[in-house]
Amino acid sequence: MDGTTPTLSRCVNLVLLGPPGAGKGTQARLLQERFGLMQLSTGDLLRSAVAAGTPAGQAAKSVMESGGLVPDAVVIAILRDRLAADDCAAGVIFDGFPRTIAQAEALDAMMAGQGRQITAAVSLEVDDAAMVARVSGRFTCTACGEGYHDSFKRPGTPGRCDVCGGAEFARRADDTPKTVTARLAAYHAETAPLIAYYARRGTLECVDAMAPITTVSETLTAVVARTLA
Ligand code: ADP
Numbered sequence: 442m443d444g445t446t447p448t449l450s451r452c453v454n455l456v457l458l459g460p461p462g463a464g465k466g467t468q469a470r471l472l473q474e475r476f477g478l479m480q481l482s483t484g485d486l487l488r489s490a491v492a493a494g495t496p497a498g499q500a501a502k503s504v505m506e507s508g509g510l511v512p513d514a515v516v517i518a519i520l521r522d523r524l525a526a527d528d529c530a531a532g533v534i535f536d537g538f539p540r541t542i543a544q545a546e547a548l549d550a551m552m553a554g555q556g557r558q559i560t561a562a563v564s565l566e567v568d569d570a571a572m573v574a575r576v577s578g579r580f581t582c583t584a585c586g587e588g589y590h591d592s593f594k595r596p597g598t599p600g601r602c603d604v605c606g607g608a609e610f611a612r613r614a615d616d617t618p619k620t621v622t623a624r625l626a627a628y629h630a631e632t633a634p635l636i637a638y639y640a641r642r643g644t645l646e647c648v649d650a651m652a653p654i655t656t657v658s659e660t661l662t663a664v665v666a667r668t669l670a
């Protein structure tokens with residue numbers, strides 16, 4: 442955040458929907474910087490739980506390695522704890538959650554319990570075929586989390602993070618072509634029905650996420666601005 446961060450007069454709680462590689466994490470980070478919203482990524486929360494060896498992490502590990510979905514009860518419990526923290530009060534971007542109808546219903550109930558609601562659910566629309574290439578080539582700076590890609594977004598200076606100058610990068614264990622294919626299948630079977638779920642609630646926005654990162658970001662900024670109007 443910096444001095445140019447707009448002040449939100451109303452609480453914005455955004456759901457980002459889309460298959461692996463659609464750009465949910467990239468766009469959530471940009472919105473977090475621009476509007477001071479808190480990015481809540483269940484993938485990141487689960488990876489931390491796995492690294493810490495918590496019971497939830499132990500339950501999630503093998504499912505994540507195979508590209509399947511972690512049981513609803515495990516994910517919902519982790520999310521509920523995180524959402525209760527003070528830093529989520531000003532507004533949240535849900536990245537990778539909900540991923541099933543049961544999770545969406547649990548989220549609606551959690552939000553209602555706090556006197557809040559999902560202001561918009563944005564479906565990032567992409568071609569499946571492009572997703573395998575996008576996900577297989579990606580890596581992140583271990584110091585600041587900035588995302589890069591072997592073909593689409595290399596650091597300006599090879600081996601140096603553009604944002605923080607860090608020299609260490611990591612690739613996710615599940616970003617292999619085989620696992621990406623399994624994750625795409627899980628997306629179509631379990632998560633894609635959420636598009637109709639949010640359409641019925643009148644909160645759905647569809648965005649062409651094959652466009653360049655900056656274009657998608659501008660569209661999302663307009664969506665947030667519109668939900669504030
Ligand atoms: P991506 O969106 O690229 O698949 P994520 O980091 O969001 O990556 O998720 C990685 C993995 O974590 C998923 O493949 C799944 O196993 C697990 N996961 C993350 N969020 C959820 C969720 N809401 N429900 C079930 N499993 C989840």
Ligand code: ZN
Nearest residue numbers: 582585602605
């Ligand atoms: Zn960095």
